[in-house]
Amino acid sequence: MNEAAQRNSAMQWPLLTAALVLLNVSITFVSVWPTPGVRVSTLISLEAAALVLGLALARAWLGRPLPARGRALIAAGWVMLVVGRYVDVTTRSLYGRSVNLYWDLKLLPDVGAMFAYVAHPAVLGGLAAAIVVVPLLIYLPVRWAVGRLANACGIASTRYALLAGALLVLLLPAAQRLDDRILPDVAFAPPVSLALAGEVAEFAGEATGLAHRPLPPAPDVTTDLAFVSGADVFLLFVESYGATTWERPEYRAALAPSRAQLAADIRETGRAVVTALVESTTFGGESWLAHVSLLSGTEVRDQNVNMRLMAEPGRDTLVTAFNRHGYTTTAVMPGLLTTWPQGAFYGFSRIYGAPELKYQGPPFGWWDVTDQFALARLDEIAIAPQPRPPAFVFMPTISTHAPFTPVPPYQADWQRVLTASPYDEDQLVRAYDETADWSNLGPGYARSMAYAHATLGGYLRFRADRDLVLVILGDHQPAALVSGEDASWSVPVHVVASRPQLLERLRAHGFHDGLEPRPSPIARMDTLLPILLDAFGHSR
Numbered sequence: 345m346n347e348a349a350q351r352n353s354a355m356q357w358p359l360l361t362a363a364l365v366l367l368n369v370s371i372t373f374v375s376v377w378p379t380p381g382v383r384v385s386t387l388i389s390l391e392a393a394a395l396v397l398g399l400a401l402a403r404a405w406l407g408r409p410l411p412a413r414g415r416a417l418i419a420a421g422w423v424m425l426v427v428g429r430y431v432d433v434t435t436r437s438l439y440g441r442s443v444n445l446y447w448d449l450k451l452l453p454d455v456g457a458m459f460a461y462v463a464h465p466a467v468l469g470g471l472a473a474a475i476v477v478v479p480l481l482i483y484l485p486v487r488w489a490v491g492r493l494a495n496a497c498g499i500a501s502t503r504y505a506l507l508a509g510a511l512l513v514l515l516l517p518a519a520q521r522l523d524d525r526i527l528p529d530v531a532f533a534p535p536v537s538l539a540l541a542g543e544v545a546e547f548a549g550e551a552t553g554l555a556h557r558p559l560p561p562a563p564d565v566t567t568d569l570a571f572v573s574g575a576d577v578f579l580l581f582v583e584s585y586g587a588t589t590w591e592r593p594e595y596r597a598a599l600a601p602s603r604a605q606l607a608a609d610i611r612e613t614g615r616a617v618v619t620a621l622v623e624s625t626t627f628g629g630e631s632w633l634a635h636v637s638l639l640s641g642t643e644v645r646d647q648n649v650n651m652r653l654m655a656e657p658g659r660d661t662l663v664t665a666f667n668r669h670g671y672t673t674t675a676v677m678p679g680l681l682t683t684w685p686q687g688a689f690y691g692f693s694r695i696y697g698a699p700e701l702k703y704q705g706p707p708f709g710w711w712d713v714t715d716q717f718a719l720a721r722l723d724e725i726a727i728a729p730q731p732r733p734p735a736f737v738f739m740p741t742i743s744t745h746a747p748f749t750p751v752p753p754y755q756a757d758w759q760r761v762l763t764a765s766p767y768d769e770d771q772l773v774r775a776y777d778e779t780a781d782w783s784n785l786g787p788g789y790a791r792s793m794a795y796a797h798a799t800l801g802g803y804l805r806f807r808a809d810r811d812l813v814l815v816i817l818g819d820h821q822p823a824a825l826v827s828g829e830d831a832s833w834s835v836p837v838h839v840v841a842s843r844p845q846l847l848e849r850l851r852a853h854g855f856h857d858g859l860e861p862r863p864s865p866i867a868r869m870d871t872l873l874p875i876l877l878d879a880f881g882h883s884r
Contacts, residue, residue, distance in 0.1 A: 586821030609801030
């Protein structure tokens with residue numbers, strides 16, 4: 345054997361080992377919470393073993409090397425697995441759920457537009473470049489590794505060793521299921537190919553309608569509203585208000601002062617509050633799924649069910665229950681920039697989106713409008729005028745939407761909030777100095793929630809003279825990069841009122857006094873509707 349051949353033989357196994365390790369780690373990495381980053385794991389890839397087995401068998405059956413085109417196709421397919429693994433682990437880590445190709449792809453244009461609105465052009469350019477460059481950077485080493493394996497399979501002794509190793513890896517999980525004492529420290533990554541196949545099957549089922557399940561019957565919303573009669577009833581969904589604000593020590597400590605103030609605002613205006621947890625039907629986003637679940641009393645966890653529900657004419661909702669008793673039913677949608685056909689489904693008599701609210705102040709967040717302004721404007725057009733019928737108000741807030749900063753200043757003068765200059769210059773400078781740290785959104789989240797507490801408490805003081813019933817609840821937990829890994833889907837619900845019978849009926853359903861919820865949810869978002877209806881009045 346000449347010197348070059350000896351050198352190649354000596355390098356064969358180190359290079360082959362490097363190729364195997366590269367392919368394995370490329371689809372077994374795990375997420376680094378709470379960032380979009382990933383790290384290498386000690387998991388073993390069954391797909392890498394299957395690739396080795398396939399290359400070895402192909403060489404044995406073909407009797408010749410795998411052509412360059414075949415190696416390129418295998419490498420390109422492997423890049424798809426790497427990208428699929430990244431999307432899967434980061435989506436689960438940051439958003440607490442898996443990908444739904446059908447509906448997530450439909451939302452991409454809206455999300456992209458929102459991101460483009462606030463992102464620096466350099467960030468957008470870098471992201472665009474990464475979409476092109478990163479797959480190529482993954483392809484090149486993967487192509488090398490596939491070629492190294494294919495070449496090694498041309499040596500009979502190496503091919504047999506690879507065959508034996510691949511079969512051992514593929515059979516080991518079955519053996520471990522039979523006896524968990526077999527190599528207990530060896531763990532396997534869930535196959536990316538199976539996850540992708542599941543997503544494709546789900547996509548096909550959604551697109552063809554084969555995945556559709558019959559909608560449950562509409563709930564009975566009959567109630568006489570005796571225990572809220574004459575009061576103005578507010579249903580306020582606080583964006584991203586999750587149980588994590590109580591469960592994570594850093595948020596609990598940061599929010600303790602604003603919660604104490606909110607409790608004082610409630611108590612000193614002659615009102616009381618009862619609280620519980622409910623399980624939301626969404627996590628980290630898609631707030632409208634929580635809204636429709638509660639208002640319709642139907643469990644809605646995806647856009648497919650939501651759209652089919654909207655297509656049902658004459659379905660009763662919480663809104664129609666108030667309509668029947670002479671209430672003016674108003675939806676205040678500060679994040680609504682266009683028409684809202686869903687309003688007709690719910691039965692609202694008035695809908696105020698961003699154009700109707702006519703915000704003139706400095707911009708904050710994705711939609712410019714602040715929650716305090718939206719509440720002040722609502723009061724001006726629907727609550728302050730007298731005499732009038734009692735009002736039922738639905739309002740989803742937006743100031744606690746990710747990325748949470750800059751947080752609007754709280755303005756103690758509620759009349760000034762309605763002007764074009766709601767804040768002093770130094771307040772604006774301090775607010776705009778806050779920038780989103782996408783690797784650590786927690787502090788901004790806590791500040792935005794403190795602003796929500798101040799806004800709610802301030803309005804209770806502003807309208808201390810009015811008979812108000814406020815149902816305040818979260819739509820969903822914040823994304824997992826804020827709420828933490830394996831966070832629950834629970835959100836708090838508070839009912840603030842000065843009506844003892846109403847509060848007592850809620851206590852009978854599992855609510856208890858104060859702002860702090862007990863650990864276990866008492867209902868799901870949709871099953872909260874009959875609880876509220878029963879508390880509001882006598883049902884049939």
